[in-house]
Amino acid sequence: MKVDVHGLTLKYGDAVAVSDLDLAVNEGESLVLLGQSGCGKTSTMRCIAGLETPASAVITIGDQTVFDSGRGINRAPNKRNVGMVFQSYAIWPHMTVFENVAFPLKMKGRKKAEINEAVHETLELVGLDHLAERGASLLSGGQMQRVALARSLAMQPSVLLLDEPLSNLDARLRHRLRMELRELQLRLKLTSLYVTHDQDEALALADRIALMQAGRIVQIGEPHEIYANPKSASIAEFLGVDNVIPVTPEDTTCVQLTATGQKLSVEPYEAAETLRLCVRAEDVLLAAGGTGDVNALPGTIVSFAFQGSTVAYRVRVGDGLELDAVQMKSAGPLFGMNDAVTVSLPARAMRVLPAEVAA
Ligand SMILES: Nc1ncnc2c1ncn2[C@@H]1O[C@H](COP(=O)(O)OP(=O)(O)OP(=O)(O)O)[C@@H](O)[C@H]1O
Ligand SMILES: [Mg+2]
The missing domain is CATH 2.40.50.100 (RNA polymerase II/Efflux pump adaptor protein, barrel-sandwich hybrid domain)
Known part of the structure; x- marks a missing residue:
């Protein structure tokens, strides 16, 4: 679903991390937020997910306003239907692959048969169905990150938020997962916001790139446009x-x-x-x-x-x-x-x- 962020300002104490930022992710679009370390990418994403409270903003996901500082609306993270995948794998090591992906669905009170089907379907999507019963601590980094991705996808989120999900992987695996992710993105028409400081990753994964500097978006466009016509040195x-x-x-x-x-x-x-x-x-x-x-x-x-x-x-x-x-x-x-x-x-x-x- 479409995501709209309007006038987002986030402060940590006196320090402004995000400054009056406007951003729209269209339905089915892969938007990549690209910028140097510390420019405010993770902060922006955490505000959309509901993990930070902005000083001001109006944030809508689909037709639901999830945050509005003027009207005092602030929906809890688990009421926003966003899926998240982080740089750290953040999967539960004591559970099997199946249990990891099933967990959020169980929390939502879904029926057993329904969970079973959804888990196997998403594990198949990320190429891990054959490892469903394996303990999650017995996986490689790339496999763990696929589990994290499957867990987010199984929820059928309105929007998928990915924060440097590939940066802990070695170069070859990173490249392969990048291609797989792009293929999934296109096939499932996911609405996704992907954060990275790696320009090659951004060029490969984006329908549009939003370039961020010092808490603001300074240029937004299709990869080939930005590559050919950067607005500043x-x-x-x-x-x-x-x-x-x-x-x-x-x-x-x-x-x-x-x-x-x-x-x-x-x-x-x-x-x-x-x-x-x-x-x-x-x-x-x-x-x-x-x-x-x-x-x-x-x-x-x-x-x-x-x-x-x-x-x-x-x-x-x-x-x-x-x-x-x-x-x-x-x-x-x-x-x-x-x-x-x-x-x-x-x-x-x-x-x-x-x-x-x-x-
Ligand atoms: N919990 C926090 N408390 C105080 N300052 C913070 C906190 N989290 C982030 N910051 C500061 O806010 C600014 C933006 O941080 P953010 O994590 O959003 O950057 P980023 O673009 O994701 O960087 P990176 O590429 O290194 O992950 C930075 O100056 C950072 O030091
Ligand atoms: Mg970050």
């Missing part, structure tokens, strides 16, 4: 853009590298007090000799690292300015330490952005 940097460089405006299609005074042609950009040039390492081109390109700068290789099919270089292009460049091994000559190179920066691959955006 700090968002770009968080999304893994390798080169974020201070620049000074010349005119609407030209900027000066602040560190070296060199001029670059760029696509039209919006004026702002503090500007940064943002360019991904894979868009920085290196050549052995002159290229005749418009934005060509002389540079020197200061370090390099093999990464399988690509090589990562760090290139000094002037006093106090180094750029990251990544080249396909097949794309040209390999360079070594102190080699002189020509660095080309194609205008279409660069964005001139304000350092920060106000929420």
Whole structure:
């Protein structure tokens, strides 16, 4: 069901963890809340679940208002019909897999036959039906997290809240469970809010990403939109853009590298007090000799690292300015330490952005 959060402010003592935040998760949508550690993601989720009491907010789930500071409404967590999966597995080790998933249904007073069917159905969904009778403490981390997921799904929650559920798992398993989760999400058309600070996970799992900084949402959009058009340099940097460089405006299609005074042609950009040039390492081109390109700068290789099919270089292009460049091994000559190179920066691959955006 649709979730609507309006004007959410949460304080811990005097410290503001979430600040006048608006957020809507559409029915059947996977919305990912992405942001740095401490920006307020878990706090936002706990407010939706009813585990924290906001200073102010109106929160609705489906057509039910679960919190309204103005009207004094505050429904108990178990009356909100939300499912939750956390980073820590939070399953009961003394129970079997079956009992773990059945427990919340028993608490709700469901009939035995009904519970039986629901538990086996959800265990099958997460690929654990064959382990139903095993003690939960005898599972791997990935299996425990599947149990936690099954337990939430069995309740048929209006919304599924997932707070970094994969971050305790090793990289391979994390990747596999991520794909499985996405498949379940799409197949069951779950309404879910997924919290992470991992941009790859966010890009893979989201219908839309809401980017959070300092208790506010600063940008919201589909993964490919956010990836291609971050609104600020700090968002770009968080999304893994390798080169974020201070620049000074010349005119609407030209900027000066602040560190070296060199001029670059760029696509039209919006004026702002503090500007940064943002360019991904894979868009920085290196050549052995002159290229005749418009934005060509002389540079020197200061370090390099093999990464399988690509090589990562760090290139000094002037006093106090180094750029990251990544080249396909097949794309040209390999360079070594102190080699002189020509660095080309194609205008279409660069964005001139304000350092920060106000929420
Ligand atoms: N129980 C608490 N008491 C006081 N301050 C808290 C409490 N819980 C969180 N905070 C503070 O509120 C802010 C937001 O915390 P929150 O846990 O929501 O961040 P987060 O985005 O989930 O971070 P992470 O990615 O590290 O989990 C932080 O500055 C944190 O220190
Ligand atoms: Mg958190």
